[in-house]
Amino acid sequence: MEGVVAAGHPVTAEAGASVLRAGGNAVDAAVAACLASWTAEPLLTGPGAGGYLLVAGAGVEPTLLDFFVAAPEPGDPDALLRAECSFGDAMQVFHAGAASCGAYGTTAGLEEAVRRWGTLPLADLAAPAARLAREGVPLSDKQAFVFEILEPILVSDPDGSAVFAPGGRLLRTGDLFRSPELAETIERFGADGAAPFYTGDLAAAVVAHVGERGGTLRAEDLAAYRAEPREPARVRYRGREVLTNPPPSAGGTLLALSLALLDRRTAGPPGPEDLVAAMEEAQAARTPAFDAGLAEPGFLDRFLAANLGSTTHVSVVDEDGLACGVTCTNGEGSGLVVPGTGIHVNNIMGEEDLSPRGYFTAPRGRRMPSMMSPTAVLGEGGIELTLGSAGSNRIRSALLQTIVAVVDHGLEARAAVEAPRLHFESGVVYAEPGIDLGGLEAAGREVARFRGLNLFFGGVQAVERDRRTGALTGAGDPRRGGAAVRA
16 A cells, blocks of 8 residues: 655654555554554653554544543652753753652554554554564764753663663664564563553563652553544634544644634734644643643633633555554653663653643543644545654644644645744743744844754644645654655
8 A cells, every 4th residue: 555654753754654565554654653653762662652643534533542641649749860961952850750750551552443443453453563672773973862862861760771772872863773682572561452551560670660669540540541533623714624633632722712712813924923823822821720630621612702702743644545544652751761671661650841830730530631632634535644753842833833834834744844844932932943923022032042843833744635636745753863754
């Protein structure tokens, strides 16, 4: 089957494209790419991560599969490891360690996706990824930069340090990242599915390792975990329907609000001032009541009505027009790698962006309110664009600007993804070079200028389907070393 795969690393994209060539569909390809990313993008994702998968097009009922991290028993905020990490032009504080580990969902979600929509055996999708983990993938410049940024976390625990900084030296560009233990874990997933990760020996190993270091993740948290299918959030934009991540996720809801605001306020392509105004209003809407209400039935409709008065992503569209977007994250990782498994456990409970009301305020079992938002844009002829991004709070601004570039400015996927971006947060406009900031500065906005494209602004992976010809084009974000591969 033909198609295009866009992902955060050429090896990840090629793994998905190989599955399309072998006759698999978009979901098969996305799952294979995700499994390959565990080695090619090892700090951004993995079996200890969580995420979301969106399926739409080709007559399939649009569905958002939620397998994001769930909160364990509340822990002690003072037990979180504090790490200051530099993006070069900006600093960000992350929190890691055993106290930051939540109930992961990646294996549950990928297995459920294959069961619902896949056409190939899970073992066949896992085998190439296991070979990658056993043989190793050289670190690209972008991945090495992620290692450098997260070094304080990666060397915080002896078992993690042995994997990420063998011999006491952090892995660098060109060094092989390889893990025979991770290879065995991937093979186990292919053979036995997700069960060992939630009720079997792998779950027991994770819980023991985290618990010995003071974390609150328990066996019952994993045993109770399920991937949850949800109706996507829907919003109209320029005569198209945009599908994105619904509550209890936060990012898709805020993206939907931003698009609806732009659709109402601007008849033509929005400028920097319009984009910042929409971002500012969406950010202001994220109040304590917003976060508290995300889990309530019907929240999205009420919210839109009232307000209108290190992550990775894979995007795939196959020749039948079936689109699958998967966004996964390990956060920055807890620094804990479980011996004998290669599993680097997430630090989602330590993510400040996901805990605006304070750490450990989410009740046990609640899905954390992620910014991740796999998204699809549908026109009269079906899928026109599928995309998603990494980048914490910058995810929604990166997706907003990519959609605007394609829909309003008529750019193809690559030009839209590579266009300079801005982001508004905490009263500051952060901007890459190439954007006319005169109007914003004249209005008294505080502007922080970056010297070049920077992974701070996310990592959008997008596939576009021409609404007239049906031709597919894709783009991997150069900010994170992304690539698009045609099958």
